[in-house]
Amino acid sequence: MYDYLIVGAGLFGAVFAHEATAAGKRCLVIDKRDHIAGNIYTEDVEGIAVHRYGAHIFHTNNKEVWDYVNRFATFNRYTNSPVANYKGELYNMPFNMNTFNKMWGVITPAQAQAKIEEQRAAHYTEHPRNLEEQAINLVGQDIYEKLIKGYTEKQWGRPCTALPAFIIQRLPVRFTFDNNYFNALYQGIPVEGYTALVANLLEGVEVRLNTDYLADREALNALAAKVVYTGPVDAFFDYQLGALQYRSVRFETETLDMPNYQGNAVVNYTDSETPYTRIIEHKHFVFGSTEPGTKTVISREYSAEWKPGDEPYYPVNDQANGALYARYKELADAQPSVLFGGRLGEYKYYDMDRVIEVALDRVRAELA
Numbered sequence: 001m002y003d004y005l006i007v008g009a010g011l012f013g014a015v016f017a018h019e020a021t022a023a024g025k026r027c028l029v030i031d032k033r034d035h036i037a038g039n040i041y042t043e044d045v046e047g048i049a050v051h052r053y054g055a056h057i058f059h060t061n062n063k064e065v066w067d068y069v070n071r072f073a074t075f076n077r078y079t080n081s082p083v084a085n086y087k088g089e090l091y092n093m094p095f096n097m098n099t100f101n102k103m104w105g106v107i108t109p110a111q112a113q114a115k116i117e118e119q120r121a122a123h124y125t126e127h128p129r130n131l132e133e134q135a136i137n138l139v140g141q142d143i144y145e146k147l148i149k150g151y152t153e154k155q156w157g158r159p160c161t162a163l164p165a166f167i168i169q170r171l172p173v174r175f176t177f178d179n180n181y182f183n184a185l186y187q188g189i190p191v192e193g194y195t196a197l198v199a200n201l202l203e204g205v206e207v208r209l210n211t212d213y214l215a216d217r218e219a220l221n222a223l224a225a226k227v228v229y230t231g232p233v234d235a236f237f238d239y240q241l242g243a244l245q246y247r248s249v250r251f252e253t254e255t256l257d258m259p260n261y262q263g264n265a266v267v268n269y270t271d272s273e274t275p276y277t278r279i280i281e282h283k284h285f286v287f288g289s290t291e292p293g294t295k296t297v298i299s300r301e302y303s304a305e306w307k308p309g310d311e312p313y314y315p316v317n318d319q320a321n322g323a324l325y326a327r328y329k330e331l332a333d334a335q336p337s338v339l340f341g342g343r344l345g346e347y348k349y350y351d352m353d354r355v356i357e358v359a360l361d362r363v364r365a366e367l368a
Helices: 011-022 063-069 097-104 109-123 131-139 141-156 194-201 217-221 319-333 352-367
Strands: 002-007 027-030 042-045 048-051 058-060 083-086 089-092 186-188 206-208 224-229 246-256 266-269 278-281 296-305 338-340
Touching (some): 002 011, 011 194, 042 194, 048 296, 058 352, 063 352, 083 141, 089 097, 109 141, 131 141, 141 266, 141 296, 217 224
Parallel strands (some): 027 206, 224 338
Antiparallel strands (some): 058 186, 083 089, 246 296, 266 278, 278 296
């Protein structure tokens, strides 16, 4: 009945389905959730577009990708400028002159650079064995202790001394007063939300929700010549080589009877005592919307170790998991009728622009 059964109505699946349909192929998109758009799903709460699965800010240097997404959505001019809260002290992110002035009282870039070099030299490790030593090599002791250590340990659920150094090959350090987190030419959030963007991609494509591929694989496979699978690669193979590790995220979302809770879309809590990693205030993702209405919606994010039944968010890209994924990839490559894609299908952390870029490359190669 179909040329492609596409498992997952997220960004990768939606782009693949759109392009294949435009090329005259028949596609069926299924998703085990009750909505499209995967983890970029946005829903209306009190007139506010709430990012149910955490903040997503679109940013890219790829003009082709930027032009592509603008065919399906109008983007606002949101600029990601997170704030770090360390025990009530507020610091701008990424590390820039505003951060250094608050940290040390320095005024000029030369003073800030000298302070960082002084701290790096005092604690320098020639061959860093872990994330802590690597971070101090890059930015010194003060920034590490206040703005990296607690946040990172909460995020990964492990002490920084137990995390590999390669996790942070570099840290953004700017000797300017620029609070724009991303070094990207293009940045913004769809005015009508990401769900509308994905709906536009899927226009004219048959979609079945509340459909679990792995629970009814044989019958679903019989519907199409090929499968595009964007679920967890280890689950596809029934975990026969063992389970890959992920970090998961738990959200506490509440509607507050006030117009403005924290004055910024993203505030990271970098001390170890605060149990959550950050608070998102969703209305601030809309440029210029500080005071509309009388309510606001916030989400506290708690990082957690993944276990079966949880949503897998971030692959744990250490050497052991990398080696295990390489073995799963050998199994995946031996499946000629299945194309694996997306962050779960490829066990890779992807920004949204990269998901689109890879999906376009894969579908074009498939249709060539």
